[in-house]
Amino acid sequence: MSDLNPVQLIAAKRDGQALSDADLKAFVDAYTNGTVPDYQMSAFLMAAYLQGLCAAEAASLTEAMLASGTRIDLSAVPGTKVGKHSTGGVGDKVSLILVPLVASCGVPVAKLSGRGLGHTGGTLDKLESIPGFRTDLSVAQYRRQVIDIGGVISGQTGEVAPADKKLYALRDVTATVESIPLIAASIMSKKLAEGNDALVLDVKCGRGAFMKTEADARTLAETLVAIGAEHDTPVVAMMTNMDVPLGRAVGNWPEVREAIACLRGEHAESPLMQIVRGLAGEMIALGGAADAPTDGRAKAREVIESGAALERFRRLVDTQGGDPAVVDDPAARLDSAPVAEVHVPAGTDGYVADLDALSIGQAAVKLGAGRQTKDESVDPVAGLTALKKPGDAVSGGDVLARLHTSASSDLDAVRAAVRDAYSFSETPPEQSASVKARYTVDGWEELRDESQDGV
Ligand code: URA
Numbered sequence: 001m002s003d004l005n006p007v008q009l010i011a012a013k014r015d016g017q018a019l020s021d022a023d024l025k026a027f028v029d030a031y032t033n034g035t036v037p038d039y040q041m042s043a044f045l046m047a048a049y050l051q052g053l054c055a056a057e058a059a060s061l062t063e064a065m066l067a068s069g070t071r072i073d074l075s076a077v078p079g080t081k082v083g084k085h086s087t088g089g090v091g092d093k094v095s096l097i098l099v100p101l102v103a104s105c106g107v108p109v110a111k112l113s114g115r116g117l118g119h120t121g122g123t124l125d126k127l128e129s130i131p132g133f134r135t136d137l138s139v140a141q142y143r144r145q146v147i148d149i150g151g152v153i154s155g156q157t158g159e160v161a162p163a164d165k166k167l168y169a170l171r172d173v174t175a176t177v178e179s180i181p182l183i184a185a186s187i188m189s190k191k192l193a194e195g196n197d198a199l200v201l202d203v204k205c206g207r208g209a210f211m212k213t214e215a216d217a218r219t220l221a222e223t224l225v226a227i228g229a230e231h232d233t234p235v236v237a238m239m240t241n242m243d244v245p246l247g248r249a250v251g252n253w254p255e256v257r258e259a260i261a262c263l264r265g266e267h268a269e270s271p272l273m274q275i276v277r278g279l280a281g282e283m284i285a286l287g288g289a290a291d292a293p294t295d296g297r298a299k300a301r302e303v304i305e306s307g308a309a310l311e312r313f314r315r316l317v318d319t320q321g322g323d324p325a326v327v328d329d330p331a332a333r334l335d336s337a338p339v340a341e342v343h344v345p346a347g348t349d350g351y352v353a354d355l356d357a358l359s360i361g362q363a364a365v366k367l368g369a370g371r372q373t374k375d376e377s378v379d380p381v382a383g384l385t386a387l388k389k390p391g392d393a394v395s396g397g398d399v400l401a402r403l404h405t406s407a408s409s410d411l412d413a414v415r416a417a418v419r420d421a422y423s424f425s426e427t428p429p430e431q432s433a434s435v436k437a438r439y440t441v442d443g444w445e446e447l448r449d450e451s452q453d454g455v
Contacts, residue, residue: 004030006040013047021060028064032163038170045167045176053181058223059230061181065189066231068163072139074110074195077146081108082283083196085187087220088120090208090361091245095123095153096259097276098283100312103151104303105280105296107287110146111153112160112194116370116378119208119361121255124155125370129252129380131333133322143195149315161189180216184223188231198234198286200279205436206243208357214239214436221439229441236282237439240275241432244390245357247272251369251383251404257330263310268301271434274449277301278435297450338385338402340411342418346396350426352388359421360384366414367405379406384418390429 004026013019019027027044030036053061074081082102086092099109113135116122124135137145137154145152156165164186171177171186191199201224204210205217221237228235247270249258258267267273277297284296303309310327318324326333364370368379382405388394401418403411438445 006030006036006044010040010043010047013044013051016051018054019057019060021056021063024057024060025064025067028061028068028163032068032166041167041170042174042176045171045174045182048182049176049179052179053185055223055226058181058185059227061185062188062192062227062231065161065163065167065185066192069161069193070139070159071193072110072142072160072195074108074143074146076143077108079106079108080198080287081110081146081196082287083111083191083194083199084109084202084279084283085191085199086202087183087187087204087210089204089242089246090119090121090357090364091247091250091255091272092121092204093126093247093249093255093259094202094272094276094279096126096256096313097262097309098279099151099153100263100316101276101280101300101303101309102283102287103149103316104308104312105284105287105299106150106289107284108146109151109283110142110194110196111151112156112190113153114156118372119358119365119370121250121252121361121364121370123153125378125380126252126255127153127320127322129256130317130322130326133317134320137320145319149312149319151312151316152320153316154320156190160193164189178210180220180223183210184220184227188224188227192231192233196233199228199236200282200286201235201237202275202279203237203239204242205239206241206357208245208361209242218437218439218444225439225441234286235440236286238275238278238282238435239437239439240278241271241434241436242357243432244271244355245360245387246275248387248389249383249385250360250364250387251367251381251385252378253333253381254383254385254404256326257333260310260313260327260330263304263313265304268304269450271449274434277450278447282438338404340403340415342400342403342415344388344394344396344398344400344424345419348424349395350393350424351428352390352392352394352422353425353429354390354423355387356421359417360387363403363414363418363421366410366417367403368407382406388422391431394424
């Protein structure tokens with residue numbers, strides 16, 4: 001540690017050299033304990049952003065961030081625990097359905113989730129829209145819940161990867177977030193701390209995702225899987241479509257409500273449920289409750305149809321202090337009335353051809369469903385519902401979306417932005433696959449959806 005020379009280390013990265021495991025560990029440790037100041041770490045991050053990090057450096061950086069905090073020990077929980085992470089999208093309520101679903105198949109799932117930032121939503125904000133729901137569990141409560149009900153979704157405690165917390169805040173203000181190795185190390189330092197034995201990662205790709213192109217999404221998936229392999233943790237990365245919002249609701253309570261509908265068996269062939277089953281199949285197989293992902297997908301259908309997944313969600317809500325009545329009767333939760341509707345332009349007769357996820361995510365933030373800075377609060381019931389989706393038949397005057405907000409100052413601008421997010425065609429558009437490909441240490445496998453009906 002005493003021989004750490006931050007200036008030399010920054011210069012080496014600036015000049016494209018690979019840094020050793022020991023150097024990266026010493027540098028991250030010194031930054032976490034305050035010996036290395038923000039300005040030196042900022043210079044390093046920019047050098048890493050511009051020059052990239054090789055696979056070994058990304059793994060060392062992950063290890064250093066992971067070692068800065070606690071790695072939760074779930075060895076007291078019987079069975080193979082399988083974690084899940086999404087790189088973030090618009091209308092992404094997958095975890096709300098997936099965690100209880102997989103748990104109800106007998107595979108324990110422990111999940112640390114984040115809050116929404118920018119145009120992407122966060123699972124913690126969504127769950128907190130259920131009255132009473134607590135996301136600040138201690139490590140002991142987190143472990144107890146996995147033992148008792150097989151699933152938990154909580155917030156990242158200060159003990160988990162504190163180096164990532166500090167580094168992520170610095171990247172946010174130094175234009176260094178969008179670096180694939182830095183993103184991969186940040187994600188994996190938290191995921192490896194959760195205590196699971198294997199991981200399934202939803203790598204989103206498209207306009208509403210961090211990774212806009214398939215090439216970048218593939219590189220991120222490969223980097224994440226390689227870091228998992230370095231840490232003896234099997235990782236399956238699924239590349240999924242995020243050009244279009246997932247589901248027909250965007251916003252915190254609107255998404256919980258839609259997730260409950262899916263757990264009740266509605267929207268079974270939607271892209272949302274294709275993705276849920278795609279990830280569930282992998283998790284159930286990794287957890288040993290199915291021989292292969294296809295069998296896992298069949299089990300996922302069964303526990304939705306039997307009501308077991310919904311019942312597990314109810315228990316999860318109840319155990320984490322939420323009001324289980326919202327699961328039984330979602331309509332009883334105080335919804336904000338739609339304050340505005342967006343309509344199909346007069347004279348249009350045909351189909352929704354496309355819907356831009358990024359514009360819809362930004363509209364949801366303007367309605368109060370998301371935050372622009374980490375400290376803002378969110379309006380739990382704000383957002384968009386009844387979204388028409390690509391492939392829907394429409395004609396002039398039909399409702400394209402309903403807007404909900406308690407802060408309606410920019411409503412005209414939001415309505416215009418939502419209308420502009422749509423395009424129309426006379427014939428049904430080609431639908432792209434929701435689950436595009438799967439990557440493991442054995443390589444890529446291209447995938448197609450189970451069926452293409454519904455949206
Ligand atoms: N999510 C993370 O956890 N870290 C990143 O760097 C980007 C997305």
